[in-house]
Amino acid sequence: MKLKYILPIFVLALFNVACSTDDNDEFAPSTNETQGLNLIQELENDTHTVELYNKSGFFYTGYNEVSVRIKDKATNTYIENASLTWMPLMQMPTMQHSCPNSNPVKVNGKNTIYEGAIIYQMTNTDGSGWSLILNYTINNVDYVATSNITVLQHTNQNVASFMGNDDNRYIVAMIEPKNPIIGNNDLVVGVYKMETMMSFPVVENFMLTLDPRMPGMGNHSSPNNTNLTFNQTDNMYHANLSLTMTGYWVLNLKLINDNNVVVKGEDVTETNEQSSLYLEIEF
């Protein structure tokens, strides 16, 4: 009696195992590795086509995770042993500057994908102005690919670039939550100092106070939020962000340096609806 039910399951299981072995051996992942990702743009030089991917297929202001894949034009195969560095550049009327970023590195468990991140702190209204220079080395040979890129303005302020009281310029960018929930969210924020036009090191051991508010509803707050503290392992700031409902939230922040001095931002009070340092979430 029971065999009737077990047998098909058994057969199904066998079949599945077979399939997955096939996958690993033959239809190897060249195409599958970009599954769920959309192509943003290709950078080309004489020898390679460099493909840039992320979930949306667009660059937006704020934090962008980028997956990179390099195709050898001659053999039509994807390079598995490159090392890469990149430099995003914003062309301003009188000068150039870059932005905080982390170079692409090979993703664990994938053969052809390199992943890095770029935090665009601004863009022109038409999305123009940014270019990307990608330097990479394959078998000790250096290559470069470069192209203008389009960076769209995100609807929310998910990155803030400002001059602190200490006369340093900082960039604060939201990294998580990507998909906020009604409930407790892990809030992850990157804080960078604009040392030069081209150098944006991580700011360590500062602190950010967090006060989420809903301006659309009496500017009420939510309970059990924590302040953002620095985490050595990923060089980012972490906090618990509780969101009691969907909608438009303003995360009011105060950046406090390691001497306990407020560098930027104010408390939200009856008279002051919003801190001058804030990030926005909509969901």
Place this chain on the structure above:
Amino acid sequence: MKKLLIILGLFYSAFSFSQDIVPSMEKDTTQLDEVIVISQRKLSNYRQEKTLSSVDDYLEKSNRVTMIKRGNYAWEPTLSNMTSERLNVTIDGMQIFGACTDKMDPITSYVDVSNLKKVSVASGQEGTEDGHCVGGAIDLQLPESKYYNFGLKSSVDLGYETNGNYKTAGLDLEYSGNKFYINVDGIFRKSDNYDAGNNQEVLYSQFQKYNVSLQSGYKLSENHELDANIIYDKATNVGYPALPMDVSLAEALITSLTHTFKNDSTFINSWETKLYFNTITHIMDDSQRPDVPIRMDMPGWSDTYGFYSKVKISEHKHNLLFNVNGFYNRSLAEMTMYPNNANQPLMFMYTWPDIRTWYSGVYAKDTYALNKTSNVSASVRFGVHNNSIGEKAGLESLQIFYPTLSDSKHRFLKTIAADYQFKKTAFDVTFGLGYGERAPSVSEGYGFFLFNSFDNFDYIGNPYLNNEKSIQTNVKTNYNLKRFKIGIESSYFYILDYIIGEIDPTLSAMTIGASGVKTYTGLNHASIFDVYLNTSYSISKKLLLNASLGYNYGQGSNDESLPLIKPFSYLAEVTYSTSTFNASLQLEGNGNQSRFSSFYGEDETPAYGVLNLNLGHVITLKSSKMVFKYGVENILDAQYSTYADWNNIPRQGRNFYVNASYVLF
């Protein structure tokens, strides 16, 4: 054992005609002949009623019952100063739960008098036959099928009241054969805004509703019957002047299928098994209000599936009753707010995050006759109660407050009660003791930012609340001296882990304009006490005087008065009645609410008194009968509100009413 089976209006009711005229709680005027005489005798003539009164109006006539009013519709019954979460309100033993997070739809609003045979009110642990409670039970009983072979009967009821231009119409058709019975009735009610005293219109107090029901029975054999009952109730455009929102729809479908076995000569005298299902949709909106800080929708749904099976056995001096029951309820409510800035996304939250409640329990009661004049009884109920959170987003929202909260919570509930009754013609006394527990309600356990306009706080549920426990004693005694009757009844509740909201100053209110946030906690203990003195004096066979005084007291272990405790109350009435005519003049009022609870957001309600005049007569024709009831309520057009009026909304001013019933045999 005397279960306080009180027919709707046991204390006061319109029973002023001879016995074959409409006892006010009876379903309609046609059914007089079949009314069980015992019940009929229980009707007293303290008060006189309109034939077309709402269930709410009827309930209010009971001493211990007070209706909390948020408007002119869907009043919330309280029993012994306790509100719905402490009570077990059922329809014919069926569990049914309102779908509104703000208690705008008490169960009593989903049935109409036309659906009911009687209402039984049981105080404290005497009310645990159908479920656990602290304060008592209100069971709205449906009529049973009648196999009297009288053929077709019909009746029409019409009512009009000047205050609020309140119109009522009802139609009832009934067919009875030897093996088959069917009853169809419908009732429609519509009222505009009512006027308080001095012709002050109370805005947003309008309502409209209709109710249809179908009851059908089939006699399978001499001892076996099968009954089906369907009630559909739909209210639209209901205003709540005391609240910031109204209701655009309150809809209920209540269905049941019952099998009954009856045989006086077998060991088991009766065995009744019922399967039931009911579903409620309740939609709050504020589209009629011109000025609101933010527009919002608050729909809620409540579905309940359940069964019970009860057996009655009489053996020697024992009367045994067993009841096994179980139910499953889903309560879901959400809130969507529309930002004034249209570019911002909608704001959404689960206010009841799909809470599923499973309950199963057993009840047993034995009444033992000690001798001809006295008996003792004991009852127990045990039950297993489980709450689980169905909506993941709901669990995650509550984890903001309770980070380690799991999605399921078990509770074991126990109840035990005993009483002693002695009864002679001139004197009777009842003494009872009880212990009972209840689980927190969905709002108390899992509510998420529920705004309470009474104290102006947002409320957060607490899934970790202890069961509320009550130790209770009650005593009741009556003396009959020829024409004079005097009775005292009193009860005392000592409640442990009394569930009530407590301010959490660390939390920020969600609702615009709210004073803050309260979370539900258990007060160490609270005491609730009430005592009523009832007297009557017959001047002659036709002329009767009644008077009743009441005093209630409630205090928590934090030395604060409990909210919604009735102040000193009184009623005096003179009634004249013959077999075809009756008149009564009554004075009813409350003393000053001196022990109001400012701690829980109450203000002092001043004393009031109102004068009512009720008249009625009956005309019997050959094959039909006409019953008229008419009168004036609040004759002096007093402008007043009572302690139970939400946010002190004023009650109705002077009101002339007339009800006419035409009964065709």
